[in-house]
Amino acid sequence: EAGVAQSPRYKIIEKRQSVAFWCNPISGHATLYWYQQILGQGPKLLIQFQNNGVVDDSQLPKDRFSAERLKGVDSTLKIQPAKLEDSAVYLCASSLGDSGGAKTQYFGPGTRLLVL
Amino acid sequence: GDSVTQMEGPVTLSEEAFLTINCTYTATGYPSLFWYVQYPGEGLQLLLKATKADDKGSNKGFEATYRKETTSFHLEKGSVQVSDSAVYFCALANQAGTALIFGKGTTLSVSS
Numbered sequence A: 001e002a003g004v005a006q007s008p009r010y011k012i013i014e015k016r017q018s019v020a021f022w023c024n025p026i027s028g029h030a031t032l033y034w035y036q037q038i039l040g041q042g043p044k045l046l047i048q049f050q051n052n053g054v055v056d057d058s059q060l061p062k063d064r065f066s067a068e069r070l071k072g073v074d075s076t077l078k079i080q081p082a083k084l085e086d087s088a089v090y091l092c093a094s095s096l097g098d099s100g101g102a103k104t105q106y107f108g109p110g111t112r113l114l115v116l
Numbered sequence B: 001g002d003s004v005t006q007m008e009g010p011v012t013l014s015e016e017a018f019l020t021i022n023c024t025y026t027a028t029g030y031p032s033l034f035w036y037v038q039y040p041g042e043g044l045q046l047l048l049k050a051t052k053a054d055d056k057g058s059n060k061g062f063e064a065t066y067r068k069e070t071t072s073f074h075l076e077k078g079s080v081q082v083s084d085s086a087v088y089f090c091a092l093a094n095q096a097g098t099a100l101i102f103g104k105g106t107t108l109s110v111s112s
Helices: none
Strands: A005-007 A008-011 A019-024 A031-035 A044-050 A053-056 A065-068 A076-079 A088-095 A111-115 B005-006 B009-013 B019-021 B025-028 B032-038 B044-050 B055-058 B062-065 B074-078 B086-093 B106-111
Touching: A005 A088, A008 A019, A019 A088, A019 A111, A031 A076, A044 A065, A044 A076, A053 A076, A076 A088, A076 B005, B009 B019, B019 B106, B025 B032, B025 B086, B044 B062
Parallel strands: A008 A111, B009 B106
Antiparallel strands: A005 A019, A019 A076, A031 A044, A031 A088, A044 A053, A065 A076, A088 A111, B005 B025, B019 B074, B032 B044, B032 B086, B044 B055, B055 B062, B062 B074, B086 B106
């Protein structure tokens, strides 16, 4: 079974530029998550989708971050304009079914972003 | 709000030593608890989980028991190997079923 796919794996941009990350979840997984992992910290949720609807985006900096999940499959996370503090690894994860606490989340390899 | 606290690293051990990584949590209700592992150059992988009090999760020789009375989920392994060198994250998912809340991670380094 193919895992969660993410691209690109690495991205270097200058501050105030824009960047987009792509995620393809495991086939059949209805729930998709984007996490931000700053160096030395645990991942922190940015946004959670159930099919193509947003379940939780309370920690998404909406003035610069946006995300969509068209057709309830692939998802794109965008940052515009980027700030130095956005340098982090962006992780995509997916899980089966509706939002349930015990559902295992499967993570992609992440996109490492460096903002100069 | 809900949170996870795990011991600071790095933890440095010799091969075949006993491992404990402490994890405590604060949460309303009855969360599910997880240990994820991140090997060098790889993504996060689920190591084990427990969904209710007194449950024991186990995998690859690692174990952790959900202790509601002490709000803990400590990770243990009787004999570590060099291949266990990685970053270990404790996490919870609350009863509402929202996303995982992670601790800061503990780096384990095992030498032969």
